[in-house]
Amino acid sequence: MTFDSVLTARRSVRGYLPQPLDPALIRTVFELASLAPSNCNVQPWETHVVSGDSLRALGAAMMDRARTGRPAAPDIPMSGGYTDVWRARQIGSAKALYGAMGIARDDHEGRTTAFLRNLDAFGAPHAAFVYLPAPFDLREAADLGGYAQTLMLAMASRGIASCAQGALSLYPELVREHLGLQEGPKLIMGIAFGLEDPDHPANAARTDRAALEDLVSFHG
Numbered sequence: 001m002t003f004d005s006v007l008t009a010r011r012s013v014r015g016y017l018p019q020p021l022d023p024a025l026i027r028t029v030f031e032l033a034s035l036a037p038s039n040c041n042v043q044p045w046e047t048h049v050v051s052g053d054s055l056r057a058l059g060a061a062m063m064d065r066a067r068t069g070r071p072a073a074p075d076i077p078m079s080g081g082y083t084d085v086w087r088a089r090q091i092g093s094a095k096a097l098y099g100a101m102g103i104a105r106d107d108h109e110g111r112t113t114a115f116l117r118n119l120d121a122f123g124a125p126h127a128a129f130v131y132l133p134a135p136f137d138l139r140e141a142a143d144l145g146g147y148a149q150t151l152m153l154a155m156a157s158r159g160i161a162s163c164a165q166g167a168l169s170l171y172p173e174l175v176r177e178h179l180g181l182q183e184g185p186k187l188i189m190g191i192a193f194g195l196e197d198p199d200h201p202a203n204a205a206r207t208d209r210a211a212l213e214d215l216v217s218f219h220g
């Protein structure tokens with residue numbers, strides 16, 4: 001695959017086949033991801049990969065917690081809601097997803113059910129939970145964005161589907177408890193990965209991108 005075709009092959013996949021990936025292949029894509037650049041090469045990523053029954057049990061616990069209706073307390077607070085052009089883009093991606101799944105705008109139950117699938121990593125056989133170590137903040141969080149994209153591109157180059165998920169960071173206390181982790185590192189996102197289920201309706205969703213002129217200004 002050319003680099004451009006890897007870039008265009010990656011998209012967010014929200015329905016997976018249950019079969020696990022070869023552990024050696026998983027190691028390879030995480031080794032490739034570690035080539036991502038970072039401020040002063042500190043490589044501020046701490047990643048925990050959870051698979052199979054363990055991931056299903058964690059997903060079930062997070063869905064139960066969400067159903068209580070008690071507010072989530074993520075380590076890194078969610079933005080307070082998008083406005084302006086960002087709101088329009090958010091709506092565009094939601095329309096693409098719910099449209100593909102045949103869920104109407106006023107179908108609150110359908111939307112809730114679709115949202116809850118997030119917490120089970122969309123049924124993926126694996127999920128990576130990505131942490132920002134305790135001393136770090138915004139600058140190093142930027143490093144994590146590069147790390148996550150490098151990982152997802154390495155996956156795409158090998159036919160592995162993925163979806164970055166802020167939703168998997170909503171209940172960090174449950175992830176810590178499940179994995180026996182110390183408090184301190186901040187859970188910033190999860191990344192579901194595995195083989196795409198080509199028949200899942202969610203996977204028919206496609207997003208677009210803003211025009212280059214709206215995103216980049218060229219000076220001088």
Ligand SMILES: Cc1cc2nc3c(=O)[nH]c(=O)nc-3n(C[C@H](O)[C@H](O)[C@H](O)COP(=O)(O)O)c2cc1C
Nearest residue numbers: 010011012014093118163164165166167168189207
């Ligand atoms: C950091 C991050 C967090 C995301 N969180 C979620 C999420 O919780 N649930 C979800 O369905 N998609 C999530 N996405 C996927 C975005 O919706 C998706 O990347 C965007 O709509 C563009 O679509 P594409 O990835 O198919 O190109 C997330 C993406 C990123 C980069």
